Amino acid sequence: MLLNLSEDQQFFRETTDRFLTEQVPPDTLRGLRHDPVGYDPAYWRRGAELGWTSLLVREEDGGGTISDSGLADAGLVAYEFGRHAAPGPLAVVNVVAAALSAHAAAPDVLAGLLSGEAIATWCAPPFGSRRWQPNVEASRSGTDLVLRGEAQIVESAGQADHLLVTCRDQSGTGVTQVLVPTTTPGVTTTPMQTVDLTRRFGIVTFDEAKVPASAVVGHAGEAAAQVHRQFEQLIVLLNAESVGAMQTAFDMTVEWAFDRYSFGRPLASYQALKHRFADMFMWLESSHATSDAACAAVAAGDPDAAELVSAAKAYIGEYGAELVQDCTQMHGGIGVTFEHDLHLFLRRVTVNRALAGTPAEHHQRITAFIEAREGAAA
């Protein structure tokens, strides 16, 4: 999280923190373990009222930001989500809302997302280190589009009212995005299993699902740049959330190190452990730094934004999980029980590590950027 927040940002962050502290304490999260939705819709609506889904939406579409960077503001909410391991499809709803607003598409759906009455999610193409290729194909039948194929690991697929589907366009080499109601005939969702207690993922199958031309978001065949933007926004929010989870796990473990005595001394007095805390703190602060730097680069549209996003995703993916595992080690046996809160955060960083590209995939993606740069220079 940014070191120096404006007063408005600070107030916004604190409001979110207070709300999540009251609404979703760890016992509530444990209680949602077998809930098919994973969150209480009334909680989500109240969150939307606090502005959770409006920050990447233009003012004329009913959105608004706290600072001059809506992405940084949304990152603050994601950070608090991580700190509390909070439920709700925060990142994907924001990404879809931003896409609809950017293309002035489906204002009624966008209004539903802003009020929290509706949920939309993104059927993203599988992430690749060099390129991505959607597994859903769009073809034409008259003026309608017909979708065939499958999207996996779609967050809140079973709960969503609308799907933003990234499709390979059969009419050419381009990419087309369409907004599809989940009630459309030919659209089915199958739940997937995950380690997060409150997040739900699904497989969405499109079997000759027909939508009108008006469902296209942006221009048919020209959505590739928009899809890149969506990946960047998604990763920025996932990173901020992971950093929040790391922060809580670390804070809990520092406190534990002072309170827990063995051999007549607090854990915090052993140099062997102190040095590991120093490493953990370095990983944590580095994760804050790289998360914020990537967010700022995306928000500003910097030419190196994509590379910074991959660096941040790879770093936080790797060291976020290592940090929470080390926190678990410091706790000893209690750290691997369901009763303890630590696993709530381990679950969050574990899932985020694997979503939208693993550390290894992002390392390789960075290499592709270096090659492009060096190739251009040669």
Place this chain on the structure above:
Amino acid sequence: MSALRVETSEELESLEEFRQRARSFIRANLRQVSPEELRWERNSNDDEAELATIKRDREIQRMLFDAGLAGICFPREYGGQGLSYGHQKVLNEEFAGYEYPLRVQIPTLSPCAAVILEFGTEEQKLRHLPAILKGEELWMQFLSEPSGGSDVAGALTTAVRDGEQWILNGSKVWTSGAWWSDWGLCLARTNWDQPKHRGLTVFMLPIHQPNVEVHRIEMNNGSREFCQEFMTDVVVPDTDRVGAVDEGWTVGTRWMFHERMLYNSSFVTEPVGLSHGSQDAKIVYDIALAHGRLDDATVRGNIGEARMLELVVNQLAERVAEGIRSGRMSDQAAGLVRLFKGTSVSRVVTLALNTAGSSGAAWAEGDTAAMTAINFLMRQAGSIGGGTTEMARNVISERVLGMPRERRLDKDVPFRDVPRSPSATT
């Protein structure tokens, strides 16, 4: 820090005007250099070439001084520009891809000049700071001693008062380039009856004088950059004392701070795009390209990981510098950057070795991977020099996270009674 902070006022040259001024000077007067050339220069082991580079560095520094581009954050009365850290960052951007006076930066401008600016008398500042900014004086840190690397405050070099002067005896080590430098900033013990930290004093002394013998140390990679000095009855006038007698650790604490902050210092020029430390992450890519391994997924992972570490260390350094400047982090948080740098340089060197394949064992002349195994021999240097990573971990856990300090046998006892060898403890 407050004494050093340059207040931003409306009278300051705007960043854009400054950028234009810096840009036209650099493009008109300096040579463009490739990262490969800089890499070679840093690894150069040829004394004549080294001396020629130093001569050129001094020349460039003088040109910068005359052009009003030296000492961006040093006050105008001492020959600096009285500008802000923002101006320094602009200068770093404009220097990208051009020759710059590398050997004037560290340790001359910081920590040495930074310490003089903070603790020197008016007369000392007027005498040395303009000379430093003109490239006339290159400084070295007479800090580490053979008897203890990380335990800097345990210095055994002794200064004894003799009227209006001091007589120094002892040995300092790990001064890089003392053989071509002019002045040393020296931490010495002036009181053996006080506890360790309360009997130290800082002095300045010319290196090239009969009573200072400079030996060059050969490192395991063949480099002869580091030196050891032997001081025998070196006479230092009291007017060359920095800070109060026996209060050298007050100076030393800030000295260490400047040392840990080198990579985000407002006193140091470092062109953007240069990596910190001996190993540039792009070498991993260069090796892979030259060896035709760019289609190997593991190799591609190595390249990307190295670049990631290079990006993140800079981002962390920015965050910590901002945290310290805004008072949200203690000065001690600088240890985070030091720790990251040490561990990440090690990792990048290993990634280069992994990418080099069998060229890590033996290589033909002209192999891009030629330095890889040699750099691997020196890999830990980045985790040792400037305070070990173990010391940084102590500082972070104890001084930043507030964890209990290690038990010490050198506190609250006269320094002469502190054990210094096995025999002393039995």
